[in-house]
Amino acid sequence: MCVHRDARGYVRYRCGLTNTIQDVLRQRPGWVEVKDDGEWDFNWCDVGWLRENFDHSYMEEHVRICHFRNHYELTHKNLMVKNLKRYRKTLEREAGRLEAAKCDFFPRTFVLPSEYPLFVEEFKRSPGNTWIMKPVARSQGKGIFLFRKLKDIIDWKKNGSRLEDQRDENQVERYVAQRYIENPYLISGRKFDLRVYVLVTSYVPLKAWLYRDGFARFSGTRFSLSSIDDQYVHLTNVAVQKTAPDYDPEKGCKWQLQKLRRYLTAKHGAETVETLFRDIDNIFIRSLQSVQKVFINDKHCFELYGYDILLDEDLKPWLIEVNASPSLTASSQEDYEMKYRLLEDTLNVVDMEGRLSGREKRVGGYDLMWNDGPVYREDFSLDSLGSTCFTANTHLGCVNDRKKHLGQLKAFSGQKRA
Ligand SMILES: Nc1ncnc2c1ncn2[C@@H]1O[C@H](COP(=O)(O)OP(=O)(O)O)[C@@H](O)[C@H]1O
Ligand SMILES: [Mg+2]
Numbered sequence: 001m002c003v004h005r006d007a008r009g010y011v012r013y014r015c016g017l018t019n020t021i022q023d024v025l026r027q028r029p030g031w032v033e034v035k036d037d038g039e040w041d042f043n044w045c046d047v048g049w050l051r052e053n054f055d056h057s058y059m060e061e062h063v064r065i066c067h068f069r070n071h072y073e074l075t076h077k078n079l080m081v082k083n084l085k086r087y088r089k090t091l092e093r094e095a096g097r098l099e100a101a102k103c104d105f106f107p108r109t110f111v112l113p114s115e116y117p118l119f120v121e122e123f124k125r126s127p128g129n130t131w132i133m134k135p136v137a138r139s140q141g142k143g144i145f146l147f148r149k150l151k152d153i154i155d156w157k158k159n160g161s162r163l164e165d166q167r168d169e170n171q172v173e174r175y176v177a178q179r180y181i182e183n184p185y186l187i188s189g190r191k192f193d194l195r196v197y198v199l200v201t202s203y204v205p206l207k208a209w210l211y212r213d214g215f216a217r218f219s220g221t222r223f224s225l226s227s228i229d230d231q232y233v234h235l236t237n238v239a240v241q242k243t244a245p246d247y248d249p250e251k252g253c254k255w256q257l258q259k260l261r262r263y264l265t266a267k268h269g270a271e272t273v274e275t276l277f278r279d280i281d282n283i284f285i286r287s288l289q290s291v292q293k294v295f296i297n298d299k300h301c302f303e304l305y306g307y308d309i310l311l312d313e314d315l316k317p318w319l320i321e322v323n324a325s326p327s328l329t330a331s332s333q334e335d336y337e338m339k340y341r342l343l344e345d346t347l348n349v350v351d352m353e354g355r356l357s358g359r360e361k362r363v364g365g366y367d368l369m370w371n372d373g374p375v376y377r378e379d380f381s382l383d384s385l386g387s388t389c390f391t392a393n394t395h396l397g398c399v400n401d402r403k404k405h406l407g408q409l410k411a412f413s414g415q416k417r418a
Pocket of ligand 2: 140141237308321
């Protein structure tokens with residue numbers, strides 16, 4: 001990493017994944033792939049690579065890598081909740097209860113085995129409730145189950161909670177036990193959750209972008225609380241749903257967020273839906289703020305997060321988890337195109353080519369949501385009292401006319417090399 005990109009005229013990239021991101025990088029004008037130990041300017045690696053190599057890598061000023069060193073503070077289910085609980089306490093102390101209540105968007109959660117006694121206390125306080133047990137660091141619905149009886153956990157603790165690969169049979173895999181949202185918002189009797197993309201380019205100061213597109217992931221089976229063992233009813237992961245016997249790959253199990261927003265607006269009116277989307281923005285900002293002080297801020301790092309958000313029947317959004325490696329594998333042509341655009345715009349924001357001025361509030365499908373403070377739209381309106389009414393600069397599920405905006409960026413002068 002010794003010759004600066006400007007002097008070289010092209011960007012050397014390394015890519016550890018074999019999905020949509022690889023296509024985007026290959027087709028990007030002026031970008032050249034390096035293999036093995038070759039020097040790179042840009043690295044789209046997986047978190048395993050990061051763990052093994054980050055601490056021994058010297059990085060020049062211009063180099064960028066797609067994860068923060070301790071991303072797990074937000075993306076492991078136990079740590080996310082720990083950070084949120086601590087943040088809520090700090091807010092309560094410093095700003096009062098009302099402000100702290102703005103963090104009440106994650107279901108009650110306990111880490112097992114360490115918080116088992118606390119969990120049992122809570123469990124007994126609310127008999128009959130459904131709980132969900134989730135391994136802290138797995139994904140795609142793996143290892144998850146629902147339960148209502150303490151007995152199920154006692155049996156599981158005895159038999160099932162050893163680490164899967166049994167490297168050390170005394171080592172117990174950590175789980176979270178979380179209150180199951182029993183009243184999800186249903187469409188045609190089916191549960192769904194939202195996958196939303198947030199790009200963080202700096203933690204200090206916090207700079208976060210929200211992508212306009214995303215999707216709702218539906219369960220293919222009607223929701224019911226009488227079948228808590230049926231993962232096709234309760235887990236909306238595509239990885240789970242596509243293994244259902246009646247899964248139809250033509251139809252898939254996704255709605256684009258634009259379609260969902262239109263549906264909800266027709267049903268509940270624009271104002272209710274605006275409030276819902278403001279509440280969802282609040283989840284992004286508070287969750288990022290909750291880890292701001294624990295993150296190792298490094299100017300070389302950025303991160304594309306995939307948020308899982310569940311709506312309940314009162315249109316309250318709940319934070320389920322945050323993924324540092326949201327699936328970039330496409331489940332259909334439409335999905336591929338959406339992810340392709342998302343990744344192209346991610347590279348546009350990261351701006352290895354130096355085309356941005358740094359003052360942009362919008363780049364392609366990304367809107368700047370937070371820049372060391374809230375970001376407001378330019379087209380602010382006046383309310384009835386005549387004072388200025390600021391509206392957040394977020395457009396989740398709104399029209400994504402990204403091409404028009406990208407047209408305003410300077411073309412990269414670099415040439416694509418073989
Ligand atoms: N507390 C909860 N209440 C209701 N549904 C949940 C809850 N937690 C998880 N789910 C469902 O299970 C799915 C998988 O859970 P998640 O925490 O995202 O784990 P994974 O990392 O395996 O994706 C979610 O997409 C959602 O459909
Ligand atoms: Mg998930």
